[in-house]
Amino acid sequence: MAYQRVAIVGAGITKFVRRAQETGKELAFQAAKMALDSCGLTMKDIECVSLGTAPDAFDGVHMKGEYLSDGSGGWRKPYMRHFVGGGTGVFAPIHGWFHVASGMFDTCLVVCSEKMSSCHPHPQGAFKTIFDHTTEQPLNPTLIWIFALEMNRYMQTYGITKEEIALVSVKNKKNAMDHPSAQLPMEITVEDVLNSEVLAWPVNRLDISPASDGAAAIVLASEHVAKRITDKPVWIDGVGWNLDTAYWATRDLAYPRYVEKAARMAYEMAGIKEPQKEIEIAEPYDPFDYKELHHMEGLLLADRGKAVEMLLDGKTQRDGDRPMCPSGGALGVGNPIAATGLMKVIEIFLQLRGEAGKRQVPGNPRCGLAQAWGDLMQVGTVVVLRR
Amino acid sequence: MRERVAIAGVGYTAFTSVSPGVSYREMTYEAAVKAYEEAGIEPKDVDSFVCTSEDFLEGYSISDEYCNDQLGAVLKPVQTIPGDFMHSLAVGVMHILTGKFDIVVVQALSKASNMKTIPEMINFALDPVLNRPLDVTPYAIAGLEMNRFLEEGRATREQCAAVVVKNKANALLNPLAGYGASITVDHVLESEPVAEPVRLLDIAPYADGAVVMVICSERLAPSLTDRPVWITGIGWSTDTPTLESRDWVDAVAVRLAGDMAYRMAGIKCPAKEVDLAEVNDEISFKELQHLEALRLFEEGTAGKATEDGRTSLEGTLPVNPSGGGLGVGHLFECSGAQKVLELVLQLRGEAGARQVAGAGVGVAQAWRGIPSTSAAVAVLCAD
Numbered sequence: 090m091a092y093q094r095v096a097i098v099g100a101g102i103t104k105f106v107r108r109a110q111e112t113g114k115e116l117a118f119q120a121a122k123m124a125l126d127s128c129g130l131t132m133k134d135i136e137c138v139s140l141g142t143a144p145d146a147f148d149g150v151h152m153k154g155e156y157l158s159d160g161s162g163g164w165r166k167p168y169m170r171h172f173v174g175g176g177t178g179v180f181a182p183i184h185g186w187f188h189v190a191s192g193m194f195d196t197c198l199v200v201c202s203e204k205m206s207s208c209h210p211h212p213q214g215a216f217k218t219i220f221d222h223t224t225e226q227p228l229n230p231t232l233i234w235i236f237a238l239e240m241n242r243y244m245q246t247y248g249i250t251k252e253e254i255a256l257v258s259v260k261n262k263k264n265a266m267d268h269p270s271a272q273l274p275m276e277i278t279v280e281d282v283l284n285s286e287v288l289a290w291p292v293n294r295l296d297i298s299p300a301s302d303g304a305a306a307i308v309l310a311s312e313h314v315a316k317r318i319t320d321k322p323v324w325i326d327g328v329g330w331n332l333d334t335a336y337w338a339t340r341d342l343a344y345p346r347y348v349e350k351a352a353r354m355a356y357e358m359a360g361i362k363e364p365q366k367e368i369e370i371a372e373p374y375d376p377f378d379y380k381e382l383h384h385m386e387g388l389l390l391a392d393r394g395k396a397v398e399m400l401l402d403g404k405t406q407r408d409g410d411r412p413m414c415p416s417g418g419a420l421g422v423g424n425p426i427a428a429t430g431l432m433k434v435i436e437i438f439l440q441l442r443g444e445a446g447k448r449q450v451p452g453n454p455r456c457g458l459a460q461a462w463g464d465l466m467q468v469g470t471v472v473v474l475r476r
Numbered sequence: 477m478r479e480r481v482a483i484a485g486v487g488y489t490a491f492t493s494v495s496p497g498v499s500y501r502e503m504t505y506e507a508a509v510k511a512y513e514e515a516g517i518e519p520k521d522v523d524s525f526v527c528t529s530e531d532f533l534e535g536y537s538i539s540d541e542y543c544n545d546q547l548g549a550v551l552k553p554v555q556t557i558p559g560d561f562m563h564s565l566a567v568g569v570m571h572i573l574t575g576k577f578d579i580v581v582v583q584a585l586s587k588a589s590n591m592k593t594i595p596e597m598i599n600f601a602l603d604p605v606l607n608r609p610l611d612v613t614p615y616a617i618a619g620l621e622m623n624r625f626l627e628e629g630r631a632t633r634e635q636c637a638a639v640v641v642k643n644k645a646n647a648l649l650n651p652l653a654g655y656g657a658s659i660t661v662d663h664v665l666e667s668e669p670v671a672e673p674v675r676l677l678d679i680a681p682y683a684d685g686a687v688v689m690v691i692c693s694e695r696l697a698p699s700l701t702d703r704p705v706w707i708t709g710i711g712w713s714t715d716t717p718t719l720e721s722r723d724w725v726d727a728v729a730v731r732l733a734g735d736m737a738y739r740m741a742g743i744k745c746p747a748k749e750v751d752l753a754e755v756n757d758e759i760s761f762k763e764l765q766h767l768e769a770l771r772l773f774e775e776g777t778a779g780k781a782t783e784d785g786r787t788s789l790e791g792t793l794p795v796n797p798s799g800g801g802l803g804v805g806h807l808f809e810c811s812g813a814q815k816v817l818e819l820v821l822q823l824r825g826e827a828g829a830r831q832v833a834g835a836g837v838g839v840a841q842a843w844r845g846i847p848s849t850s851a852a853v854a855v856l857c858a859d
Contacts, residue, residue: 092574112605144537151532151600154558155848158714165732168714168850169563172529172556174538180555184567191573193740207604218537332554335541350551358576464541 092190096315096322097182097474099128099308100435105272105423108206109302113148114160117202120304120428121162124198128308128318135308136194137167141181141201143174143426143463146215148207161200173330175376175463176470177201178305178430183328183472185309195311202304203425212300219465221335233297237289239342239466240379244291246343247394249382251291255282256400257378258295258420264407265417267447270432272301272423282378298376301423305431307438323438326456327359327473337465348387348462351469355458356389359473364389368473369411369454370440372433374461375418381405384460385413387469412450415440430461434472441476481569482697482704483856484579485515485690486820488813491804492654494589495684500534503686504585505546511581512548515690515700519548522690523577526564527556528584528809532597535590547583547688559712560584560842561687562812562852566710568691578693579700586807588682601847607719614846615679617719618759619671624724625761626673630768633673635779636760637664640677642788643757643796647803649789649830654683654805664760678760683805687813689820705820709743709855711736714848722849727762729851730769730841737839738771741855746771746839752822752832753793754815756843756851757800766841767795770853794832797822812842816854823858 101123103109103116111119117140125131140161145153154170161168171177171184178201185199205212216232243249259279265271277295285295315322331350333340340346352364361367373384382396390411391399399405405413416422416436419429437457439445460471487510489495489503498506512518527543536542540556547554557564561584568580591597598614626633638661647656659677667677690700697704713732716722734746743749753772757763764778772793773781781787787795798804798818807814819838821827836858844850 092576145531146537148604149600150604151597152530152558152844152848155601155714155717155844155850156603158717158850163714164716165713165728167712167733167736169566169712170558171567172540172558173554174540184555187567187570187574190576191570193570193573215537218535219541221542222535330553330555331551332540332544332549334545334550336545347551351553354553464538467541 093192094312095186095189095309095325096312097307097325097438098310098315098318098322099124100438101127102270102305102432102435103303104270105301105303105425107272107299107301113157113202113204116204116302116304117157117160117200120306121198121200124306124308130308132162134196135162135198136196137188138163139181139185139188139197139199140170141177141427142170143177143203144215146208146218147205147212157202161202162198173463173468173470175426176461176468177427177463179434179459179461179470179472180330181431182307182325182434183330183470186325186328189309189311195314197309198306199309200306201427201431203428204302205300205425206302233289233292235466236377237292240291240377242342243379243383249397251283252279253397253401254379255279257375257381258282260406261375261414261418261420264415265421268417268422271417271421273299273421274417292377296378298419298424301425303423303425303428305428305435307431307435321442323441324475325472326475327355329354329471331469333467335465335467337467342466344393345383345387345469347467348384348460348469349389351471352388355471355473361473367456368458370415370437370450370457371413372416372436372459373413375414375420376424378420381413384462388460407448407450415448415450433459437474441474479573480694481572481707482692482694483689483707483820484692484697484700484704485511486817487511487514487688488817489686490652491683491685491807491814493683500585500587501546504583504688507686507688508547511688511690517579517690517700522552522579522581524553524571525549525581526567527554528559528561528564529556530558530809532600533808547581559850560809560812560844560852562816562840562842562854563712565816565854566712566852569707569710572691572693578696580691581688582691583688584810584813585686586810587684588808589684594682598846613671615671615674617847619674621724622673622759622761625765628725630776631761631764631779634661635783636678636764637661638782639757639760639763640664640802642782643800643802646789646797646830647799650799650804653799653803655681655803656799674759680758680801680806683807685807685810687810687817703824704859705823706857707854708857709737709741711740712852714850716849719847727765727769727851729849730766730843733851733853734770737853737855743855747773749837750839751835751837752797753795753839754798754818755795755841756811757796757802758806758845760802763795770839770841789830789832797827797830797832812840812852815840815842819856823856
């Protein structure tokens, strides 16, 4: 049995900021309204709603999906929240895809809202309780420590330097100068990154994306409905997701095998045989600068240990051969976890439609990819889009 | 005609008030092994896994990190639903209906005995600005709603108590149930007041347990099981989260979810076509409210039907033959799983002393509990 083909027909993103005046519900409402307005639809046209949002501990609200339901447009509709940690933002369109591809619905509103600023003194506090309560929490680890371990392992394995990795941060923060939602658009240098405060070596402050409030939304439609809504649908041609073991200390952190598994699943569905040739533009998840390179390798967009060469050659610049994070990514636009992933999907949507404005990459790309990652360095979520 | 989805294997632990000997991981493992054995599969045969968890209930942020090892689902497509098991079941059904997935595993768990401050935690589900500062017990919300239900003349206080009597009696026949008892209406009415008119025995006590199910496409079903139970309809819905603007009499989300599931299953007249039901009875009156929302009884008649024994095991429409939440225990996000499990056992004719005669079509309904307005409904059929 063949599934219904699913298109993205509309999108909206709020501004990403450190501390929004709006509640999470209001952010969700704003993004949902922008997405609906962008394709001339109203809630009457929407048959179901899918919500993505990261841990409840950010907002301090139990059953956060229930709390956000009215702001997200879920009122008296089939409404469901899904959750794959930090990978949630790119899983959101995948979850929406099931709704429509299964034939059960023809339209789906996908909303991702995140309000991290409610968590005092800093949202990093919420991450203290992600570790195993028996074997890890007694060591009192923070999230940044384990990424320091991973970054160090990646650098050691392939002989990559901090100076090289800092170039990702420089590139993405500069790209964000052209993004209207951006929280941290900056023109900085490698020296600035290296001289910023050390948080947990080798991670410096400018190696990390900020904590943010923000929301994003897209509208999905089945093929026959999409063609009535827009003459520029962007098709979800491949979806993939994968979860590795929670026992992260037993894994080689140099390579994200779960990202590769997720990518292969999406490529197989999209009929992509040679990702390095066929994926023209990508938004790999970049909460830390090294992660962009790490994920390019997991996505098979670069050979192992070689992503840094593409970076040094300028290939991953917006005007390069293989633009990576042309939006400015999590490092530049900001990182309201679930909303970031969906922002990345929206960037590919806009780029493929040729509507990315000052951020538009040259060459009229036809095929792009967005990816997010999360949990204990454990989840990969991948979406392949084509126009 | 849409393809049907089969439940090909079920695995479960007993539902108990405490489970000190096993961790939450071991509980899921026990259920998973049983489910896989029943369907004759290995985890490697599974195309995707759908787990169910809520961070605050599990005691973790990003609790989905800890769902896959004990399912044998490492490096597999695994996702989590912060909802009821029946929401996860709906996701599994959607996966299979895309035609890209043939075998999906759905899991839910309750380790309520690990939670030390359940009412305080439930208060964290209230609006942080408008409602939470009132700092009332969450059962006050149930009390307000029950009061309204009674005031509108939809049932009598005694009829609500009769639900408790029936369900706890049914649970005595269910070896999995933790809270079976032989009591009378007076026992309920004279039990300790919690939030008038809700009394202690009106409330489903908390329980631990895990359920794992293997579901598959119609095409593959014959190779996994010779006693499939078919999911012919599934629906879900959410009303407003706002206390101030919700409907305090009717379970609107249950009505919408039920209608969606009936439409998919091609059921025109539920009261005639459904043989038995497992509905949410977290508070006694909710069973009556939910039965009416599901169109199994006319408005204001479910209470009388209960009093008359029409929803008993021998009645015309047995309701909560398992003992329901009141008899089995409130299992949080695993609540719907226990209901679907009971229907599977009943429709296969494996329910032992509580077997309902002639069970062919069953309806299971979940509600996400106080203070939510989210519900899910499934229609299940015997082969």
